[in-house]
Amino acid sequence: MLTQPGTSKILEERSFVNDFSIEVATVNGSGSQTANIVLMRTIFQMGVPVTGKNLFPSNIAGLPTWFQIRASHQGYQARKQGVDFMICMNPETAKEDVAKAGPGTVLVYDEPLKLDALRSDLTFCPVPFQKLVSAACPEPKLQKLVKNMVYVGVAAQILGLDMDEVKLAIGKQLGGKQKAIELNQTAVQAGYDWAAAEAPRQDRLRVVRDNKTEGQIIIDGNDACALGAMFAGVTVVAWYPITPSSSAVEALIDYAKVYRKDPVTGKLNVAIIQMEDEIASAGVVVGAGWAGARAMTATSGPGISLMSEFIGLGYFAECPGVFLDVVRMGPSTGLPTRTSQGDTAMCAKASHGDTLHICLYPGNMEECFQFTYQAFDLAERFQTPVFVVSDLDLGMQNWASKPFAYPEAVHDRGKVLDQKALAEIKDWGRYKDPDGDGIPYRTLPGTPGGKGAYFTRGTGHNVYGLYSEKPEDFQYLVDRLKRKFFTAKAFVPKPILSGPGCARGILAYGSSDPAVVEARDILRDEHGKATDYLRVRALPFTDEVIEFIRSHEVVYLVEQNRDAQMAGLLKDFHPELGTRLKPVLHYDSTAIPAQTIVDQINACEQ
């Protein structure tokens, strides 16, 4: 029996110490990113778990952007609705920003905006930014850039941040540029000193030094994926710039310049090529994978759409390749700078005909690293395109994480026959299945010895790779490909189970994880509802996933798309489980907050 929803009790006087949200409203292109990260980093350095989300426009300069910082001593990392401390720097959005603030919000704003006329239930802190910045920075050209640092100083004073940590964060962010560091420190100090005398007193919101972030790193998922690829020994990268994936390859380029150079010649041992479009990028991946390279591309939904023909070729001709999809909001151009899990179905079945692709769904920074690394092993083991399905929320936002563990395992290069093996083998066929696992043995172009050459084609072929229109050859081939796909069940990351063992289950994947973790606590503490939670981490679904659904009366499947795409895949493979699945969906282009899950589950059980 499911428990009935309890009456929701909101604590009137909860503590805000190390538990609040800051929102900074600025104009993009104004250099506010540096200031916001310094603010976030300072809280992190004071030992308080923190996440930062940049809600930015698809534009270079002049449009509104919001940066949300959530400090949470419990370590909750999901986006939180509502704001406790707001910094309004953008005249265009100031009225809306003020309107959405909850009662009691501390509001720092540019004095001329006169926002205190709009409401009476907020704590107003009008700051004479121009005056302060003119004094701190005599050079007019730089004033716009350091203006944002002034609000960091004001916030530091009001929230009780340690100025030494602020200065440390500035140094970290500006990476040794001494003149810039000094200028920014002066601006922060100006804000800090002004606030000491002029800012309203409040002790509701406070940061108190803690030790919960010791040894942690701050990273975004694209950077983590780049590291995963580098340690996986990627040798060919082909890409076409597209938000929100570009920074993954750009990070890899930077790492490769330092860590992937041949010590003797000084030349790179990885080729990173910017192609003319995503179609060509996928073609390079297929060609390079065929020739034996560890090849990858990074793109987003529109790119996968364009790559689909080559992805089908890679699947059918059995060429390894890693496809990192940092998913953004579709369909069509959609919202390029907003997050979504809208490519789940497309990645699983990209291209025409019957296709099934191995997909990995990282849910945090360590998994972005590990799964990208592992994707290369899987691609070569299974001789097929493998998808790492990240999204903008993971890929471009700032996350605190444990440092990554070094992947000790030897690279799995899969079933490749070299000259010696070929000399010993009798009657080799490129698409034979001697091991019964659906995985054939391949050879690499350039292998000497006069054996092992074969013809690769996207047309129908028999086990020797020869063109064939025989119905039995074709059916054997596509059945073997399916068998191969299911063999991967034993190789992909297993799901992660947590929960006391009850009738109500939650299933989720990818970037929904932090919201589910928090939602389960709210459901338990505020609504008396216990839940079990299984986080799916890969396709093909392993038996644990199916068993979890079977063993629960109802399973809420949390997804950040409109059509419950993962539910669709589960029903494809296990139609009998369909009735147990209840979709919990969030698709307004923002990252899913915990409360959405709580509300939808409560509504379902009313």
Place this chain on the structure above:
Amino acid sequence: MSTTTPTAPVPTNKLGLTKQDYVGAKSTLCPGCGHDAITSQIIQAAFEMNLEPHRVAKLSGIGCSSKTPTYFLNQAWGFNSVHGRAAAVCTGVTLANSGLINIIASGDGDSMSIGMGQLVHMIRRNVPVVYIIEDNGVYGLTKGQFSATADVGSTLKHGDVNELPPLDPCTLAMELGCGFVARSFSGNPKQLGVILKAALAYRGTALIDVISPCVTFNNHESSTRSYKNAKDHEMPLQDLGFVPYYDLDEVDIPAGEAREVGLPDGSRLTLRALHEDFDPTDRFAAHKAIFEAHERGEFLTGILHIKTEQKTLHDYMHIMDTSLATLPQAAVKPGPEVLAACMRELM
């Protein structure tokens, strides 16, 4: 007592391979197809150039021409990929393993319509490949629609007239800075053979447009790509000679009579002008000559443009000269100390 007639020994090349070692499967194209004549010359050139078959990657897109890699070099790795996009596959192959010799067999539909973008960018990057366009002005495999190289006024079998101006892969390639641009005719095997050998000795993208009549859909009287029409309007520019690098000492090249071009592998190409003096190192002059010939209803064949000193893809990429695909793990997987350093940066 019976006598045996001594049989002549089968000729072998420097590797001890016979021409038979360079053939492929039996062609399934229409009897008399121009493409089969091209295939024969590829086999001959590969034999004469002593190509190690296992080092050859023979790539193609989709179409009649793209079927041909099956018909040559059985012992080479082949990849019949997707329509118009062998260029990208080739770029991936050569980045993975720079030691491979790449041959792309494409067609006018494959290269000049669906694959135009990839062709252009492949040339721009100077991807090392012998890129052969088997050009018949028509889509054969879908039964005879016009392609983008069809001449104005040329007709289909059932009478439709092409009104759109043709695209010329050779002038396009020259415009893009391609350092080896040639045109030939499948009915001129001697010339095609020399061009192919020179292309194999070249480093970078060597583009060869071969007029190759489609006997089934574009060989009628009112077609400008019929055998008859091509024969009547082909205008060879040069009498071409090729001296492979290993024969330089043995062959006496008469001085002064022909233009000579040294190729990157040490071989030499000799070009004896047949009509007016045509300078293949001047791409603007070549452009002019091609346009003027076109106005006269002729097509020039031979080496249209050659420039041997060009950076290639691998120079632009700043990558190691060895095959990246087979580097050992130790070379491509940084150690734990590197990860630790990266982590410290992020703390």
